[in-house]
């Protein structure tokens with residue numbers, strides 16, 4: 001069991017991409033990071049890289065779409081640490097590309113929701129009891145401007161022409177879950193803040209493209225994509241809640 005003043009931070013989907021970068025940067029700032037990885041071997045490779053950098057990091061097997069994996073991960077964290085300070089719901093994926101809303105394949109939409117919405121809720125529900133054991137805790141949901149209805153209706157927005165109906169709907173739903181959870185905690189006096197983040201378009205392997213191709217299409221460096229998340233995760237005031245923001249400030253839901 002660790003002392004409750006040490007920040008214990010769980011990042012889901014953290015063996016690569018933005019999740020890995022978030023874990024690395026928070027680890028470099030002194031947080032004890034737990035990497036959630038659906039493939040334990042890939043998670044262990046990530047831990048090796050982090051421990052080389054002098055970061056305190058462990059891995060937990062965590063497939064956010066598998067309820068027994070989520071339950072087991074929460075039990076492991078309870079046993080090994082006793083509490084959690086920060087939960088970063090980062091695991092996400094897109095299964096539908098440019099399908100018209102009137103004919104979209106429902107199985108693709110269900111897959112979008114399994115990871116980006118139901119998985120996020122399941123992980124959150126299982127981790128809240130551990131977050132409640134911290135004097136102050138945070139939940140940060142990695143959303144997307146793609147989930148903003150304000151942006152989808154704004155011709156000057158970079159995502160105005162984007163069409164990934166299932167993914168966008170799942171991120172929009174996750175945004176509403178963020179709002180409702182934040183309000184529940186405010187009303188109940190529970191000291192857990194809940195916020196959604198728009199990372200921007202970031203050059204990872206997201207959507208099955210290579211980071212190089214994404215970069216050529218304007219994808220930001222990963223360090224820029226995680227900047228707002230790292231800022232919120234290290235904000236010692238921890239009073240900001242129920243917001244949707246990027247590095248430039250709050251964005252429309």
Ligand SMILES: NC(=O)c1ccc[n+]([C@@H]2O[C@H](COP(=O)([O-])OP(=O)(O)OC[C@H]3O[C@@H](n4cnc5c(N)ncnc54)[C@H](OP(=O)(O)O)[C@@H]3O)[C@@H](O)[C@H]2O)c1
Pocket residue numbers: 012013014015016017018019036037038039042062063064065089090091092093115142143144145198199200201202203204205206207
């Ligand atoms: N890249 C962008 O431009 C962008 C823009 C806005 C928002 N986002 C959001 O940012 C977050 C991170 O995206 P990214 O660009 O870093 O993506 P990425 O490079 O594709 O990485 C996704 C991560 O999620 C993991 N993952 C996939 N399915 C999972 C599951 N069922 N359970 C647990 N982990 C799972 C992957 O693990 P494996 O290695 O096992 O596949 C990987 O570690 C996502 O929520 C995404 O929607 C991305």
